[in-house]
Structures are given as C-alpha cells and as structure tokens.
Amino acid sequence: MRILSIGFPLPNVAIDNYSALTAASYNDYDALVIDPASITRDVNDLLAGTKTFDAQDSRPVLNAPTTATAVSATEQLRRRADETARLLEAGGLVVVLGRPDATIGGLLGFEGCDRYHWLPAPAGMAWGLPFLKAAEGKTVRIAAEQHPFSEVLREHRKEVTYRAMFDDRQAEVRRHGRTIAKGGAGIPIGMEFTVLGGLVTFIPVLFESSGANRTELAQAIVDACRRLSGSEYLSEAPYWVRSMALPGLEQVEAELEEAQAGADQAVAHVTAVRERHDDLARHRRLLWEDGQPFAQAVTESLRMLGFVVTSAPLEPLLIESGGATAFAELESDREQVVEWPYVRLQRRLEEHLLKQGTAPKGLVIANGYREKDPDQREDELSEPLRIACENYRYSLLTSRTLFELVRRVLGGADDATLLALRRRIMSGSGHLSLEALLGEATEETSDAGPIF
Structure with missing residues (x-):
C-alpha cells in the first residue's frame, strides 16, 4: 500500500512525504494523510519567500502563471481537488488531521482558496461552518473501539490534541458521519464520512514528535490505513501457497481469469467509445465556455473548416486560407x-500595418449570453459592434453559427463546400449569418453609421 503524507512527516517506507505544492498526483496513491494547516503554512512561506518549492519535474513553484520554466502555485493547488476526487472514486482513503477551515489569501488567480478547497464533501455539507468549527482541548475519548484509528489515538494519547469539532446538532453531520472520537462534553472530534465511494476520516491533531516514538506512530498510521481500506497488503503470501490444492479452487481461478479478460476487454471498449464521445462532445464548448477553453474550441472548429492556424497556443489567433491571412479576436x-x-482587433491590425505595411483581414467570433439556451438568446451582439465590423469590413460570426458549420462538417460537407465557406468568411464584412455563409440567402448591406 502506498501512502502520501502532506505536511505531516512520517518516517516509513510505505509513506512518501511532501507538501501540497510539491507532491505528485494524490490519485497515484492508495491513501492520503494530510494536515490542512500545512497548506496555509506553505503558501505563507512561498509568498514571503522564506522557503522554495519544486514540482515533481524540478521546476520551481511560483506565485505566477505556469511557464516552461516554472509552475503556478495556483494550478498546483487547484488540481488537488480533481486528484482527491479520483482517489475517492477509486475507493481510496483520505485521513485528515482536523483543523478549522481558513481562507488563504495572496495567491494569483485563486481568491477563494482555503484549507479544504481540495476535499470533496458529502451532499449538503462543507468542511467549514456551520459543520466544522474551531475547538481546542486534550480530552480524547474513543467512541468506536473497533475502528482502526482508535488504537493510534489510544497508544499515542500523549501526542493527541484537538483543534476542531463537528457540530452534531447539524442534521447533515449526523446523517453522513460516524463518530470515532469525542472530546469534552461529548463533542465529536473524530468522524468518518463516505464520499464518492471512498472514505474521509477526520482524526484529532497529532503532535510532531521525533525519534523512535515518531517511527512507531508512522507504523501505527500505516497499519490503521491498511485495515481501514480493507487492504491485503499487510503481508505477501509465500511462493509455495499456490501449490496447496483446495477442492474447486482451480476451476474458480480459471473462471476468474476468463472474467478478468472479459472485464479488460470491456474496459478497453468503454475507453475507446469514451474517447470518440469526448472528441465530438467537446465541440459544444463553442456555445457555453469562456476564456482559454472557448479559444481552444474555436481553434479546433476553424481547423475543421480547413483554415490553417499559424499562431501558437495562448497567443492572439491568426489564421490563413488560400494565401490570405486573418487576425481573429474572440469574446464569450x-x-x-x-x-x-473589435477594439482589440483594430489595435492589432494597426500595429501590424505600422510594422509590416500590410493590413490582414479582421475576424471577430463572439458568444453572447453564453449561459442561456441558444434558442433564447436575442441581440447577443451589440449594435456598435455590428456597425464597427461593417464599417471596417471585418467578418463577424457568432459561435452559434460556427457550431452549425461544425455540424455540417461532421455531417459530411465536401471540399467545395468548405472552400466556399472559407472564401465567404475571408471576404465578408459585418455580421455573417449562417444562411449567408452557406450561400442560401443574400445579405442586405446595412447603411454604415456612427460606430459608438
């Protein structure tokens, strides 16, 4: 069994010790032991510059966007939520040293960061007020004698204290949780929850001791994790065990091997079908996504129409078709x-004209009211935007129109149709409707007027 300990060093061969900023993916392990206070401590050290952190690929972790030479602290912390969810979905175990929640400020692009942003909660609950509250004390009483961690708390009671409690007056706490340890007046200070098919176990805080006692504590936690997860890693059967015949076992082993082969084949089929599904379903992002996911969806769609995308990822979009170049600006x-x-596009084109002496085509792809049903969107493009694109002969498309063009590509549109589409986009001006792009209607030229 492989265990990852975050912010709570434990000397044991089964345990890898890291921080939330430096650890490998949580879902690469069978169990996770974490002190949430360490996230606050490490972020403060990072912001103050008193400690450096390196990701698994040796790039430094910085309070800045990710680049080829550095990793964003925000991205490192944000990804832990998905990793923990995947660990739990696989039946994994998360052991948390109970701390009250606290916000963590100062991270670039992560204003809502807190100690428990990474940990999924049962339906109707959160790892904060009013369910999880601050508390302090040393009185610890075992409430579930058969629980694997009861032995840890009993044998190392001198190192146990509590810093948080669950409010069992809250119906959701009683419904989802099982008390394993209590403090003074019977308050729950250790509880266990089933989340996403895995276990989340809160235990009181354990002091960081040293020497032999720390080694014993580490082994006790490893043993408790193994028992709690139902793991069979405690010992490995000797080689000669398979030679000890049991009536019917050989037949069952053959059936098991056959069933496993069938299961592997089914998993491979599901994986292949899921990939095909995701490849198609991702085009729907044109209608509702924002930021970089929207830009990626638009880029993929333009490539499907036959445009050549010459700009690098994360750079302003630049496309080519038939020897002509167009600068594209996106907005959702x-x-x-x-x-x-339009303003961004105009600045790009003017800068290019001053430097290169040529003025490429301008293209705006816009997605207004992106959270509404497309059939309920009215006037998603402002009149000043329409007039500006008309006056300066920029092509203006909605992402709904682009989505419809993608549907036609997937439906088998031929090369001649795609060539005609590209030509109309590259030569059009103002708002281009689907009918106009398909050559099914004649666009009426609107009178140019004041832009703003």
Whole structure:
C-alpha cells in the first residue's frame, strides 16, 4: 500500500512525504494523510519567500502563471481537488488531521482558496461552518473501539490534541458521519464520512514528535490505513501457497481469469467509445465556455473548416486560407458582447500595418449570453459592434453559427463546400449569418453609421 503524507512527516517506507505544492498526483496513491494547516503554512512561506518549492519535474513553484520554466502555485493547488476526487472514486482513503477551515489569501488567480478547497464533501455539507468549527482541548475519548484509528489515538494519547469539532446538532453531520472520537462534553472530534465511494476520516491533531516514538506512530498510521481500506497488503503470501490444492479452487481461478479478460476487454471498449464521445462532445464548448477553453474550441472548429492556424497556443489567433491571412479576436460573455473584441482587433491590425505595411483581414467570433439556451438568446451582439465590423469590413460570426458549420462538417460537407465557406468568411464584412455563409440567402448591406 502506498501512502502520501502532506505536511505531516512520517518516517516509513510505505509513506512518501511532501507538501501540497510539491507532491505528485494524490490519485497515484492508495491513501492520503494530510494536515490542512500545512497548506496555509506553505503558501505563507512561498509568498514571503522564506522557503522554495519544486514540482515533481524540478521546476520551481511560483506565485505566477505556469511557464516552461516554472509552475503556478495556483494550478498546483487547484488540481488537488480533481486528484482527491479520483482517489475517492477509486475507493481510496483520505485521513485528515482536523483543523478549522481558513481562507488563504495572496495567491494569483485563486481568491477563494482555503484549507479544504481540495476535499470533496458529502451532499449538503462543507468542511467549514456551520459543520466544522474551531475547538481546542486534550480530552480524547474513543467512541468506536473497533475502528482502526482508535488504537493510534489510544497508544499515542500523549501526542493527541484537538483543534476542531463537528457540530452534531447539524442534521447533515449526523446523517453522513460516524463518530470515532469525542472530546469534552461529548463533542465529536473524530468522524468518518463516505464520499464518492471512498472514505474521509477526520482524526484529532497529532503532535510532531521525533525519534523512535515518531517511527512507531508512522507504523501505527500505516497499519490503521491498511485495515481501514480493507487492504491485503499487510503481508505477501509465500511462493509455495499456490501449490496447496483446495477442492474447486482451480476451476474458480480459471473462471476468474476468463472474467478478468472479459472485464479488460470491456474496459478497453468503454475507453475507446469514451474517447470518440469526448472528441465530438467537446465541440459544444463553442456555445457555453469562456476564456482559454472557448479559444481552444474555436481553434479546433476553424481547423475543421480547413483554415490553417499559424499562431501558437495562448497567443492572439491568426489564421490563413488560400494565401490570405486573418487576425481573429474572440469574446464569450454572460451578457451581450459589446465592442471590446473589435477594439482589440483594430489595435492589432494597426500595429501590424505600422510594422509590416500590410493590413490582414479582421475576424471577430463572439458568444453572447453564453449561459442561456441558444434558442433564447436575442441581440447577443451589440449594435456598435455590428456597425464597427461593417464599417471596417471585418467578418463577424457568432459561435452559434460556427457550431452549425461544425455540424455540417461532421455531417459530411465536401471540399467545395468548405472552400466556399472559407472564401465567404475571408471576404465578408459585418455580421455573417449562417444562411449567408452557406450561400442560401443574400445579405442586405446595412447603411454604415456612427460606430459608438
């Protein structure tokens, strides 16, 4: 059994000790032991510059965006939520030293960070007020004698204290939790919850001792994790065991091998079908996503139409078709899309004209009211944006129109149809409807007027 300990060093060959900023993926382990206070401590050290942290690939972890030479602390912490969820979904174990929740400020792009941002909670609960509260004390009483961690708390009671309690007056705590340890007046200070198919076990805080006692504590925690997870890793059967015949066992082993082969084949089939499903379903991101996911969806769609994307990822979009170049600006908004993509496009084109002496085509792809059903979106493009693109002969498409074009590509549109689409996009001006791009309607030229 492989155990990852975060912020609570434990000397044992079965345990890897790291911080939340430096650890490998949580779901690479069978169990996770974590002190949430260490997240606060490590982030403070990072921001103050008093300690350095390196990711698994040796890149430094910084309070900055991820680059080829550094890793974003925000990305390191954000990904832990998905990793923990995957660990629990696989039936894994998470052991938490109970601490009250606390916000963690100062991280670039992660204003809502707190000590428990990474840990899924049962339905209707959260690892904070009013369910988990601050508390202090040393009175610890075992409430579940048969629980694997009861022995840890009993044998190392001199090192046990509590810093948080669960409010068992809350119905959701009583419904989802099982008390394993109590403090003074019977308050729950150790509880266990089933989350996403795995176990989340809160225990009181254990002091960081040293020497032989620390080694004994580490082994006790390893043993408790193995028992709690139902693991059979406690010992490995000797080689000669398989030669000890049991009536019917050989037949069952053959059936098991056959069933396992069938299961492996089914898993491979599911994986292949899921990949095909995801490849198709991701085009729906055109209608609701924002930021980089929206940009990726648009880029994929333009490639499907036959455009050559010459810009690098994360750079302003640049496409080519038939020897002509176009600068593209993208915008996805919860509300109506106003003139900002036009303004950005105009600045890019002017800068290019001054440097290169040529003016490429301009293209704006906009997605207004992105959280609404597409059939309920009205006036998703502002009038100033429409007029500006018309006046400067920029092509203006909604992502809904682009989505419909993708549907036609997937439906088997031929090369001649795609060539005609690209030509109309590269030569159009103003808002281009689906009918106009398909050559099914004649666009009426609107009178140019004031832009803003």
